[in-house]
Amino acid sequence: MKRLGAYWLMPELFEPRIVAFFCNWCTYLAADLAGTSRIKYAPNARVIRVMCSGRVDPQFVLEAFAHGADGVLIGGCHPGDCHYQEGNYSALRRFQLLKHLLKDMGIEEERFRLEWISASEGDKVRAVINDMVEKVRALGPLRKYPVVGGPLEEVAAYG
Amino acid sequence: MAEKPKLAFYWCAACGGCDEAVLDLEEKLLDVVSSADIVFWPVALDFKRRDLAAMADASILAAFVSGAIRTTEQQEMVRLLRSKSQLVFAFGSCSHLGGVPGLANLWTRDTIFQTVYTENASTPNPDGTLPQLITVEDGRELTLPRFYDTVQTLDQVVDVDYYLPGCPPTPKILLAAVNQLLSGQLPERGAVLAPDHALCEDCPRRDSHPDHLALDQFKRPQDVLIDEGTCLLAQGILCLGPATRSGCEAQCIKGNMPCTGCFGPTSRVRDFGGKALSAIASVAAAKEEAAILQAFENVPDPIGAFYRYSLPSSLLRRRRLQESGQLEAAHSPTG
Numbered sequence: 001m002k003r004l005g006a007y008w009l010m011p012e013l014f015e016p017r018i019v020a021f022f023c024n025w026c027t028y029l030a031a032d033l034a035g036t037s038r039i040k041y042a043p044n045a046r047v048i049r050v051m052c053s054g055r056v057d058p059q060f061v062l063e064a065f066a067h068g069a070d071g072v073l074i075g076g077c078h079p080g081d082c083h084y085q086e087g088n089y090s091a092l093r094r095f096q097l098l099k100h101l102l103k104d105m106g107i108e109e110e111r112f113r114l115e116w117i118s119a120s121e122g123d124k125v126r127a128v129i130n131d132m133v134e135k136v137r138a139l140g141p142l143r144k145y146p147v148v149g150g151p152l153e154e155v156a157a158y159g
Numbered sequence: 160m161a162e163k164p165k166l167a168f169y170w171c172a173a174c175g176g177c178d179e180a181v182l183d184l185e186e187k188l189l190d191v192v193s194s195a196d197i198v199f200w201p202v203a204l205d206f207k208r209r210d211l212a213a214m215a216d217a218s219i220l221a222a223f224v225s226g227a228i229r230t231t232e233q234q235e236m237v238r239l240l241r242s243k244s245q246l247v248f249a250f251g252s253c254s255h256l257g258g259v260p261g262l263a264n265l266w267t268r269d270t271i272f273q274t275v276y277t278e279n280a281s282t283p284n285p286d287g288t289l290p291q292l293i294t295v296e297d298g299r300e301l302t303l304p305r306f307y308d309t310v311q312t313l314d315q316v317v318d319v320d321y322y323l324p325g326c327p328p329t330p331k332i333l334l335a336a337v338n339q340l341l342s343g344q345l346p347e348r349g350a351v352l353a354p355d356h357a358l359c360e361d362c363p364r365r366d367s368h369p370d371h372l373a374l375d376q377f378k379r380p381q382d383v384l385i386d387e388g389t390c391l392l393a394q395g396i397l398c399l400g401p402a403t404r405s406g407c408e409a410q411c412i413k414g415n416m417p418c419t420g421c422f423g424p425t426s427r428v429r430d431f432g433g434k435a436l437s438a439i440a441s442v443a444a445a446k447e448e449a450a451i452l453q454a455f456e457n458v459p460d461p462i463g464a465f466y467r468y469s470l471p472s473s474l475l476r477r478r479r480l481q482e483s484g485q486l487e488a489a490h491s492p493t494g
Contacts, residue, residue: 058433059474066474079446093440096451101436101461104265106479142479 016136027075033122041126054087167199171233173226177251180327232304254313257471264477326421353406373444402435432465
C-alpha cells in the first residue's frame with residue numbers, strides 16, 4: 001500500500017483508512033471466508049475483531065476518527081441472529097444516535113457505516129468494503145490538514 | 160508565626176458562577192482566609208497582572224482557575240499563574256472539560272464574530288465593525304487579545320494538578336479541596352476531587368429505577384409534567400445520571416430537572432459524550448431503524464445533549480474544519 005503520511009501535501013497519495021469492527025460470530029467469519037475463498041477486495045480496511053457489534057463503544061468510533069481513520073465500519077450479525085440475542089440491536093441504537101452526532105461534527109454520513117453480514121456472506125464483505133472505500137475516497141481525507149484531534153500546539157497555532 | 164500559605168483565584172472563559180461558589184462558602188470563607196492569604200483574585204479584589212508578575216516563582220501554594228481558554232490573554236495569564244504556583248486546580252466545568260463556552264467549538268472566530276457583531280438584532284453595527292488585534296486611534300496603538308477558533312480546557316494549555324468538577328463546584332467540594340490542600344492530604348496528582356462513581360448511585364430517586372429500562376420515546380422536560388418521585392429516565396426524560404460523576408448532591412434532580420452532566424465522566428471514561436450517548440441509546444426499546452429514529456426524535460441536538468460541558472475535552476475536540484478557520488460546509492449543526 002502507498003505511504004499514507006503526507007497526503008495533505010500530496011493528495012494523489014491519499015488512500016482511505018477504514019477501521020472495521022467485526023463481530024466474532026458473523027462478520028469476522030465472513031471476512032475469513034472471503035480470505036479462504038480468495039475473494040479480492042480493497043486492502044484499506046483494518047479489521048478489529050470484537051465479540052459482538054454491541055461491544056463497540058461509541059468511544060471506539062470517536063477514537064478511530066480522532067486518530068486518523070477516514071471511515072469506520074461496524075459489522076454484525078443480521079437482526080435476530082445475534083449470538084448474544086440482542087447485542088446487534090444495541091449496536092443499531094447507538095449507531096443511529098452517533099451518526100447524527102458525527103454529522104453535526106462535520107463528519108459525513110458515508111464515513112460511518114453499520115452492516116449486517118452473516119458468516120456465509122464472504123462476497124458481501126468484498127462489496128461493502130469496496131463500496132465504502134470508493135465513497136470515502138471520493139470524499140477525500142477526513143483531515144485535509146493535521147488539526148482535528150492533532151497535537152494541541154497545532155490546534156492553538158491556527159487560531 | 161510562619162507565613163500563611165497563599166491562594167490565587169482567576170477566571171478565563173467563564174460566567175463567574177465559580178467565583179459565586181467561593182462566596183457561597185459563606186462564613187466558612189472566613190476560616191479559609193484565617194489560615195491562608197488570597198493574594199490574587201481580580202474579580203473580587205483589586206489585583207493587576209503586574210502584581211502577579213512581581214511575585215516569586217512558586218510562591219503561591221495553589222491557584223484555582225475557572226473558565227476555558229479561548230484568547231491569547233487567558234493563555235498568557237494561566238501560564239503566568241502556573242509559574243507562580245506550586246499547584247494549579249482546574250475549578251469548575253469550563254476549565255475541567257471546556258464547559259458551555261466550549262460549545263463554541265461548533266463554530267469559528269469568524270462565524271461567531273459575524274453572529275455577535277453583525278447579525279444579532281440587538282447589536283446595531285451599521286459600519287460592520289469587528290474587533291481588531293490592533294487599532295490606531297489619535298496616534299495611539301490599541302491592542303486586543305487574539306480570539307482563537309478553538310476553545311481549550313485548562314489542561315490543554317498548562318499542567319493541571321487537580322480538578323474540581325461542576326457548574327459550579329458545590330461549596331462542599333470546594334471546602335473539602337481547600338481543607339485537603341491546607342492539611343497536606345491531597346490524593347495523587349491529577350485526581351478529580353469528587354466521588355468516582357455515577358450520580359445514579361447517590362440519586363434520591365434510585366429506588367424507583369426499574370431493573371430493566373426500555374423506552375419507546377424520549378421526552379423533553381418542557382413537554383411533560385415530571386413526577387417528583389420517580390426516576391427521570393424511567394419517565395423518558397434524558398437524564399445523564401448514569402454517565403455522570405457524583406458529588407453534586409443531586410441538586411438538579413432535587414429541583415425536578417434531569418442531570419445534564421456538568422460533573423463530567425468518572426475515571427474509567429475517556430470521552431464523556433460518547434459514553435453518555437451509549438448509556439442513553441441503550442435504554443431505547445426499538446429494534447428497527449424507523450422506530451429508533453422515532454425514539455430519538457426529541458434528541459434533536461446530540462452534541463448539545465451529550466457534550467454540553469465537555470466538547471473541548473472530547474476525542475474530536477471540535478467540529479471539523481476543512482482549512483484554517485473554515486467549517487466543513489456540507490452540514491450545519493443540528494440542521
